[in-house]
Amino acid sequence: MLRDLKGSIVAIVVLTAVLGLGLPALFTGFSQLAFSSQANGSLLTVNGKVVGSRLVAQSFTKPQYFHERPSATSPPYNGGGTTFANLGPTNPALAKAVKDQAAAILKLEGPYNHGLTIHQIPVDAVTTSGSGVDPDISPAYAQLQSRRVAAVRHLPLSTVQRLIHRNTNGRSLGFLGEPGVNVLKLNLALDKETHK
């Protein structure tokens, strides 16, 4: 009993020092040297100022920007408090959230997409993401928003399409995962294009 307890205490000290302090310190040092940008959060800068991370969604409300998927974090797109919405598949609150979001999209995109109905809204546009900071929207949702963005910015639709294409993450290695359009990178590219 005492022998086991003594052994346990020694083991706890050794393992905590090795696996809990030494290993993370060494590995963090390696990561900072070998993959500095990724290890620090893949931050994006404009004119030297941090505007966000390519892996964290942020709030876009203005019509000249592509908008993100809904977020359940508080406030929305809080990179310091990721969360699911946790609404079950038959929850009336989910039904209301989806309905409200669809109505908002119809109102926003309708003027630029003649004859737009709810049946053309892709599902990711009305559903909260898993993390609350999903940086991507589906290519279908990007297409839906492209006419608005082109019109508001007075850009040819083809230019906007080209930028969407350029900021679409294909499947990793060509076949893993699903394609998504990185909203922050796309919007930064649009701002750059407009200010050319």
Place this chain on the structure above:
Amino acid sequence: MSGQGIGQVLLYCALLVALAYPLGLWMARVYTVPRLPFAALENGFLRLVGGRREQSWKSYAKTLLIFSAAFSVVVYGIQRLQAHLFLNPDHLGAVPSHIALNTAASFVTNTNWQFYGGESTMSYLTQISALAVQQFVSAAVGMAVLAAVIRGISRRSASELGNFWMDLYRSMFYILLPLTLVLAVILVSQGVPQTFSGHATAKTVEGVAQTIARGPVALMVAIKQLGTNGGGFFNANSAVPFENPNGLTNLLELLSILLIPAAQVFMFGKMVLQRRHAWMVFAAMFAMFAIGLAIALPSEQHGSQVLRASGVNIIQGHGQSGGNMTDKEVRFGIANTALWATATTDASNGSVSGGHDALTAGGGAVPLVNIFVGEVIFGGVGSGLYGMFFYILIAVFVAGLMVGRTPEYLGKKIEAREIKYAAVGALFVPTVALALTAMSVVTHSGLASIYNPGAHGFTEALYAYTSQTNNNGSAFAGYGATSFSAYFGAIAMYVGRFVPLLAALAIGGSLAAKKTAPVSAGTFRTDGPTFAVLLVGVIVLTAGLMVFPALTLGPIVEGLMH
């Protein structure tokens, strides 16, 4: 479902077998050869903690229990003191006592149930030196016990099962650590942070301040996936891009969930020199995995009632993956998220790449049943296969009754004592899960945790206690933390971990003492497909039937709703 999605699932299965087989052979070496490379370090460690003498099952269990109890105290203490300790750049306060207790139980038992949001509750020190250390240690404890039980099966007329410290050390430093380092390097390269700097603050394109939490994430994500832990750095776990940024990391994290548990089946075959039998156990596990996936994936692709009724486009194709995208990420879509939900509950992993509370009735019932049957479909590292031994012994016993002979398993006579231990191992945990669920839904303090209305709310409670007693750790995450649920949960996790673990060690000790009987014409063969079918049948008839009544109150009612 698209061919693309199915292709990714098939690729996953092929890679799993291709990687697990050689790893299993290596692991068999790790637990059997007297000397491995870097033996001096091992000798040093063993000298410090008290030698390498072989232990009886009781002695092995005693060391393990004292070690786990002492470590629980440390994990609790670090959480309570984190505000006064170093590596706390975001100045987080002490973790509340009921959450700290639940979390200590959670990580020491390899559960990784999280009644807290990681990035907003735990300091970097707590994450790396309390929680992540347990992700190595609790995994290694499970692996050590499996090695000991397998020695019990393979030895004859012996009283010892091995040395706990040596099995623990080797599990950590010859299996978990090398795999963790490889995975962590790839994760960092793909965008998983690894820094001691506090959160970043951005001024967004529209001019708002945004907090971007980061930290020493990559190493923790790697071990949480490989050690069937599941406790992420962030609240939303592997759904968060900083834990799982793209399709490649998703595949690797998914493979890591089942890699070691699957490899342990082959390790077992090698250690007892019964490869055909091991393949049959593997086949039984794989069949149940495939059946679960075949239900979950179409359910999610079909979409939830709310989404179907809403009129939005949920059809796959034309630039979207469609289906039930609620609480799912675009880069994973339906197929990968359903595959994850299935794999993480087959194993005792419990990490998630999308919200389980938002799963459809079918998509949510599969994880629930996977966990309820005891996580023996590959299962937790170590605990999966030693849990499967309970069912194997019951299957052999049932077969023995049918032909009227004393049952034998790999040459050892199976008698009343082993069957009693096996019955405890197989039935104790589901009984506790149902009892705690029942208590939580008839008391006001229990009901306070439920978030969704109706049948789905009941499923939240059922899932919470099923997950904690079986040491899974995934949740229908709307289920909230109260003092009631935190203390109940801590009890659930401790008894759910250690009762089956002791039953398994007892079986190992009992079998080790026996002589080997020669195979005769009356011996029920455990190396053919009949055995695999019988094994699946036994699992369905014992745990499957136990969960069915509760299932009808939760997911089945929900599935019938409009």
